[in-house]
Amino acid sequence: MPKVGMEPVRRKALVDAALRVIGDQGTLAVTMSDIARRAGVSPALAHHYFGSKEQLLIETVRSLLRQLRDDTVTALNAATAPREKLSALIRVSFQASQFAPDTIAAWLAFYSEAQRSEDVRRFLVVYARRLRSNLVANLKVLCPVDDAERIAEGAAAMIDGLYIRQSLRSAPIGIEASIALTEDYVTSHLDQLYRQGRPA
Amino acid sequence: MPKVGMEPVRRKALVDAALRVIGDQGTLAVTMSDIARRAGVSPALAHHYFGSKEQLLIETVRSLLRQLRDDTVTALNAATAPREKLSALIRVSFQASQFAPDTIAAWLAFYSEAQRSEDVRRFLVVYARRLRSNLVANLKVLCPVDDAERIAEGAAAMIDGLYIRQSLRSAPIGIEASIALTEDYVTSHLDQLYRQGRPA
DNA sequence: TATTTTTGATTGACTCATCAATCAATAAAA
């Protein structure tokens, strides 16, 4: 069986498996065995490549974040005008892959873990900052900087809030409705500023 | 030592201790020993009164929710006009006791747990529904019902989002700023409807 | 009142299961 060059293959398989298992069970309290089984290898191999569970978990958040960043970059490049870019940012946050119950459960688990692990926390802070700065960058073309910062803060909060509420699956607001709500927030605040600038 | 009638005293002490320990460590993965120690009793006693860790945890969410509900009722009673009641709802969500890092960490841990425990999930759904229905009840006095529902959804999401963002302690938006952001959301959307109803 | 019985409160010690981590051994390339 043993072929050479398996390391990157196994690493990826294990990280993906970790994400799926964590999403399934909605917690980081999954066993290395669970993860390894899902990846089709022995638990010992997972330790061999990652050294510890902690490390595998860290690689897993990193992977989750990388995915989101790549999607964001793509979406941002596809848009041209600032207002379009704002819509792109909103859409990416709620795109199917991000909004799937499993993914949401995984995010939630990592947020909780961030209370303990400085490493995990750092990654999530990066996410939060990136979203905020992307929003601000495009908003400030359309309005004064301090308003841009305020609106960005609100929009980011709303996105995260819709996300967390989704995790309860109580009154499932759909993807479309979530996007509409956030778009509406941005639009109405920009309109408001526009009116204030040029009172009828 | 043994006096009669200790049961309610110990139950409360244990639930309070659980909340503190969970808040401290930011996870439900705390041991019964930790909790019992904090409550000043033996682990065995915790099992004696609650039967299982799961059960103690459930009582703990319940307690967290009861506290929030009581605060909400009080705040709601102190306000009279619908718009004031909306402000009261917002203020309660961000009041110091709710916004303390420990409390936020505990909420987050329970949200994550809700992915596994149907009981915990039920309690959190109750919270979400209650907030939503309180908001709608007061909003619909000020605008059409369907708009009220939309705004309530957005406000609730924003509250939860500000909450979760607070947990990262990256760009610490303060209590006041959080309240202002949410107030602003409600106000500007109500204004917008008002303007649409009576175009200049 | 004094004595015995009952009952609630409480714990130390123990069991049992789980799990992360290690390691020595094996098998297949190179």
Next chain:
DNA sequence: TTTTATTGATTGATGAGTCAATCAAAAATA
């Protein structure tokens, strides 16, 4: 033969849950 991939077996730690025993207040009885 050396290196890389892989695993089964094992270990050590941890933690939930159990249980029999203890202690003291309360209640019943003498």
